[in-house]
Amino acid sequence: MTLFVKYDFNFICKAVLKEQLDAHGISYVLNGMGEVEIKDKLSTGQKEALALALRKYGIEIIADQKTALVQRIKNAIDEMLKDDQARLQKISSYLADKMNYSYTYLSSLFSEATYTSIENFIILRKVDHAKELMANTNLTLTEIAYKLDYSSVAHLSGQFKKTTGLTPTAFQNILEKRKEKSLRL
Amino acid sequence: MNVNLSTRSTQILNIALADDDEDDRILFKEAIEEIQLKTKLSLFVNGQELMDYLLLPNVILPNLIFLDLNMPIKNGMQCLREIRANPDLSDLSIAIYSTSSSERDIEETFVSGANIYINKPNNFRKLRQVVEKVLQIKWQYHTGNLNRDNFLFRI
Numbered sequence: 001m002t003l004f005v006k007y008d009f010n011f012i013c014k015a016v017l018k019e020q021l022d023a024h025g026i027s028y029v030l031n032g033m034g035e036v037e038i039k040d041k042l043s044t045g046q047k048e049a050l051a052l053a054l055r056k057y058g059i060e061i062i063a064d065q066k067t068a069l070v071q072r073i074k075n076a077i078d079e080m081l082k083d084d085q086a087r088l089q090k091i092s093s094y095l096a097d098k099m100n101y102s103y104t105y106l107s108s109l110f111s112e113a114t115y116t117s118i119e120n121f122i123i124l125r126k127v128d129h130a131k132e133l134m135a136n137t138n139l140t141l142t143e144i145a146y147k148l149d150y151s152s153v154a155h156l157s158g159q160f161k162k163t164t165g166l167t168p169t170a171f172q173n174i175l176e177k178r179k180e181k182s183l184r185l
Numbered sequence: 186m187n188v189n190l191s192t193r194s195t196q197i198l199n200i201a202l203a204d205d206d207e208d209d210r211i212l213f214k215e216a217i218e219e220i221q222l223k224t225k226l227s228l229f230v231n232g233q234e235l236m237d238y239l240l241l242p243n244v245i246l247p248n249l250i251f252l253d254l255n256m257p258i259k260n261g262m263q264c265l266r267e268i269r270a271n272p273d274l275s276d277l278s279i280a281i282y283s284t285s286s287s288e289r290d291i292e293e294t295f296v297s298g299a300n301i302y303i304n305k306p307n308n309f310r311k312l313r314q315v316v317e318k319v320l321q322i323k324w325q326y327h328t329g330n331l332n333r334d335n336f337l338f339r340i
Binding site: 009114115116121124125128131132135164165166170171173174177178181 | 335
């Protein structure tokens with residue numbers, strides 16, 4: 001018997017964090033954007049124990065400032081892509097306002113650390129979102145294009161093909177066959 | 186005090202290549218050395234050698250494996266199936282690296298669990314570009330919050 005499940009990464013991450021922080025008796029506020037505000041000071045021992053507990057779930061505490069900033073840029077991009085109002089803004093002014101750094105600084109830091117530009121990352125992220133909707137919902141391509149602010153299905157398909165080398169139909173076809181295959185096993 | 190969190194952020198990518206053609210291995214090694222991203226490359230001359238290595242106790246698993254399809258002793262398709270059938274190896278990303286451009290081969294590798302399909306380029310400049318693109322994409326999946334179930338690219 002095979003069960004198919006659907007999950008929300010954000011929700012899982014938050015639930016794990018809450019569970020672990022509570023278990024370690026730490027008082028905190030979850031700030032979203034991958035940031036946890038700790039109310040009291042953590043001792044080194046406490047911090048290590050928390051880091052160890054979180055590692056099991058693939059969550060790491062970021063030690064250096066630059067990596068943390070890059071992660072905050074990525075999280076801000078994710079929030080922007082989810083927010084209908086924010087998406088109307090230019091990415092450069094949105095990030096500069098949100099992060100309080102100049103966009104020039106943010107974009108050079110980002111390219112240096114991730115080997116890709118902010119603009120490219122956003123395209124990859126949007127295409128990833130489209131992939132997720134194709135995999136986990138019954139939305140049509142037209143509905144997905146509309147939801148993700150593409151001007152047309154052709155625009156979505158074009159960007160999808162350019163980024164992944166596959167057409168949306170070929171992608172869906174592969175997922176479908178993978179499913180059939182795992183059912184046969 | 187603020188604590189920032191991420192999913193995985195190891196700074197070096199461990200790469201493996203299994204290819205029976207010596208020239209192809211050398212060219213690949215040269216291409217990967219020219220790329221900005223920090224990598225550690227392990228080379229294997231056929232699929233059996235690769236699988237023996239992956240199953241060693243305490244082995245540091247590669248983050249990304251480039252697999253040639255046509256190899257003696259054990260071919261790329263057999264490796265792909267064995268890797269995908271082994272829960273200990275389920276985190277590995279696999280790039281098929283082949284001269285075949287038959288649509289059937291391509292679909293079959295994806296359905297069997299490949300993440301990336303690369304047509305072997307016919308000159309060094311293109312090879313370098315292709316390897317760089319693959320590593321860039323892999324890096325985003327390695328460090329970003331992208332859903333690895335949907336990690337499928339044809340390059």
